[in-house]
Amino acid sequence: MVKAVTSPNNTFALTIDPDSIAVISKKPTTTHGPMTTRRPTTAQVHSTDGPTSTSQVSPTHGPTTSPPPVVILSATLEEPFVEEFNDVNSEQYKALETQVVTTCDIIYRARFGFIFIRTYVIQIIRAVVITRMDNTRVDVGLEFVDTASTPQDDLIVSTLQETLGQPNNTFNISIAQNSVQVLQSPHKANSTTPKPASTTKKAALTPLQLTIRTLRFTSVGETFISDLLNQSSVAFIARALMMKTTLEPFYSSAFSSFNSLRVTSFSNGSIINNMNLRFISGSVPNNTAIGQVLIDAAPNITAFNVDVTSIFVNGMQVSSGASHKTSIITASCLALLSWLLSSQH
Incomplete structure (x- = not known):
């Protein structure tokens, strides 16, 4: 050891005082007779002043922690x-x-x-x-x-x-x-004694019967990323939450039977947004009314784009009235232009 640490060419990354190196010896334990396994709870204690006595010694364990309830x-x-x-x-x-x-x-x-x-x-x-x-x-x-x-x-x-x-x-x-x-x-x-029946009558909980309507529309001009396919991704959760908090107030104010909105998926094509709208059964608005709420809200929505010509409710396309009128005007102009051109020949 001394030679190794005092060598000028040693590669150790520490310095040791050679005079401090010493061997500390320990007297070996002498075993008499065959080795046996001693029980952890009982030890023989020998006294030089009296007969041998036996005392109970508790085994030593580390700290124990109960699993959480x-x-x-x-x-x-x-x-x-x-x-x-x-x-x-x-x-x-x-x-x-x-x-x-x-x-x-x-x-x-x-x-x-x-x-x-x-x-x-x-x-x-x-x-x-x-x-x-x-x-x-x-x-x-x-x-x-x-x-x-x-x-x-x-x-x-x-x-x-x-x-x-x-x-x-x-x-x-x-x-x-x-x-x-x-x-x-x-x-x-831990409950072994049944509790006495309450004298206060509680109103029975009536299950709420809900009807689902699917809603789909496109956000034109927005970039689709693959993370939107994964419902546990940050991108999916953030966009789903943004759409839920933006759209639910419009439907809540339009229909007293509206219960909730849940985004189910996004798909490619700019970004196609798919969601479920829940209404109290027995008072469900028709598909056109559901789509019209989104059409009317679209000009006031800044968090994302709503293409009002791409709205589908339960698989049925709901056209925007404004877009429909524009199409009629455009068609009329094209017809007039065609007539004017043909009249010049």
Whole structure:
């Protein structure tokens, strides 16, 4: 060691005082008899002043931390179930997972602050409902700091219902209000004594029946980027939120039966915007009226472009009255010009 560190050609990146180098020896332990495995809870303590005594010695462990309590929450999304949701590695599964986790994190952190830790998706499955279209059920785990601070089940349910039930909420996700329920929680596990029935009658929650109308229009002159194909991308989320917050006030003021708007996709062709509009069933406006709201609002929209000749509601094109009149005037002018030219010959 001394020779190595004192050599002028050594390549060590440190300097050692040769006089400080010493070997510290330790007396080897002598083992008498065969080696045996000693139980961790009992040790033999030998005393030179008296007979051998046996004492209990507790094993030493590192600090232990209990896993955070989890509330398992289930809800049915107004999202058509696709077979790709059966594959946790699919783009569709990952996109919806990100959307659900982001939404729940924002909602519960805003409501419960530091006592809420995080959300994670447990499963995405087909909802068992009798409708013409299968919706999607999502079960999530909500982690809290400790059992004592974990909110009551009904508060967790109502927080999600009330936030997503607001017509002007900025989340690009919709749920069936009566589908939200707590499947498991610390309160359910620890509750052994049934609570007495409340003497106060609560109003029955009537499921809100909604009807969906699809809306599609083109933003001419805007550049499409591939990130808009990915629902979990920053570009998609930002544009979807911008369109939701811009268009919902127009529909809310036009129709009392309007519930919410949800952007579903973007496609290439400048930018083609696709979305679902939800109305209370039994009071759904016709396709022309829905399209006319967008036509009337277009001159006042500066966040994005609306080509009023490209508006489709439920697959039916809704023409702009202004564009239609312009076309008639243009056609009349062309006919007059043609007549004048022909009369000169």
